[in-house]
Amino acid sequence: MNAMIWSASASLFLLGLAAMVLRRQLLAMFLGLELMVVAAVLALGCEAGRAGLSEGFVAALLALAVAAAEAVVGLTFILRVHRSGRAPETDSLQELRG
Amino acid sequence: MIPWIVPFAGAAAVAFAALMLAQRSLYAAAMCFLAVILNAAVLLYVRGAKLLALLLLLVYAGAVAVLIVISIQACADRMPDAGRGFWSRLSLPRPLLLAGLLLPVLDAALLLAGGGAPRPPAPAPAGDLGLGPALFGPYVAAAEAAAFLMLFAALAVIDPGETGP
Numbered sequence: 001m002n003a004m005i006w007s008a009s010a011s012l013f014l015l016g017l018a019a020m021v022l023r024r025q026l027l028a029m030f031l032g033l034e035l036m037v038v039a040a041v042l043a044l045g046c047e048a049g050r051a052g053l054s055e056g057f058v059a060a061l062l063a064l065a066v067a068a069a070e071a072v073v074g075l076t077f078i079l080r081v082h083r084s085g086r087a088p089e090t091d092s093l094q095e096l097r098g
Numbered sequence: 099m100i101p102w103i104v105p106f107a108g109a110a111a112v113a114f115a116a117l118m119l120a121q122r123s124l125y126a127a128a129m130c131f132l133a134v135i136l137n138a139a140v141l142l143y144v145r146g147a148k149l150l151a152l153l154l155l156l157v158y159a160g161a162v163a164v165l166i167v168i169s170i171q172a173c174a175d176r177m178p179d180a181g182r183g184f185w186s187r188l189s190l191p192r193p194l195l196l197a198g199l200l201l202p203v204l205d206a207a208l209l210l211a212g213g214g215a216p217r218p219p220a221p222a223p224a225g226d227l228g229l230g231p232a233l234f235g236p237y238v239a240a241a242e243a244a245a246f247l248m249l250f251a252a253l254a255v256i257d258p259g260e261t262g263p
Contacts, residue, residue: 005141008108012134015115027124027170031131034162035115041154042138049146054228058237060150061229064157065244069251071162075169076255082173 005046012039026078026088033074037067103205104144110201111137124170128163129199135159136202143206149229 012035019032041060048056078088086092111134118130135158142151233241 004105004108005145008112008141011112012115012138015112015119019119022119025124027166027173028127031118031124031127031166034158034166035118035131035134038135038138038154038158041150042141045142045147045150045154046145049142049150052146054232055237057147057150057229058232058240060147061153061233062237062240062244064150064153065248068157068162069244069248071165072248072251073254075165078169079172088173 002046002050006043009039009043009046012036012042024089024091026081026090026093029090030071030074030078034067034071037063037070041067103209104141107137107140107144107202107205111141125167128166128170131166132159132163133199133202135163136199137205140202140205140209143209 016032016035016037016039019035020029023029023032041063044056044060044063048054048060081088081093114130114133114137118127118134121127121130135154139151139154139159142148142154
């Protein structure tokens with residue numbers, strides 16, 4: 001049963017990575033990024049629950065908090081791109097402006 | 099314990115993650131992401147991480163998913179049309195989406211009807227009970243850093259800055 005959860009976590013992480021690499025829409029890439037975070041939290045939480053380790057719960061909880069902050073910043077960035085008149089896709093973000 | 103819940107929820111999570119990758123519609127992808135979250139919460143609950151399962155639902159299904167949907171709505175006018183390449187040929191049937199959202203609820207109901215989550219195999223684990231002392235004990239600096247990070251993220255949202263092309 002432990003191997004099943006590890007397999008599910010690894011599969012979720014790889015699918016999130018594939019979404020990051022294959023999709024061009026920023027929101028779809030963002031969903032892939034969140035999927036990778038969920039996969040990591042799932043692996044941490046299940047292993048901590050199996051072994052009864054509080055440190056694992058702490059790590060998973062902190063990862064959740066950081067992911068929530070990252071989600072807010074990422075979505076704000078996507079909305080800024082949209083408000084600047086460009087499509088929220090990677091093709092429209094090929095230049096940096098200082 | 100219901101032995102098929104772990105492989106079922108794991109397979110459902112992976113299947114909906116694959117569907118999320120294959121969806122061109124961002125709304126459908128967000129719904130698939132929500133189904134993945136629900137199945138992951140069931141897995142965490144079964145493995146004894148009840149508090150983490152609750153927090154995963156609160157943070158992701160309750161906050162991040164809502165933010166994602168609002169962002170999709172806000173950006174909908176500049177999204178490209180759904181008629182391009184491989185992604186446009188795939189669509190998510192509504193009964194499948196409904197099943198993906200309802201099956202984790204059914205899993206949780208069956209778990210509760212069967213006496214709750216199984217006890218973890220480790221002997222006398224600290225588990226959720228030790229989370230508070232650990233979080234505000236040796237890891238208080240990390241907890242404070244995460245809290246400051248969330249505060250700064252909120253400030254980034256409040257100050258929109260310069261807009262326009």
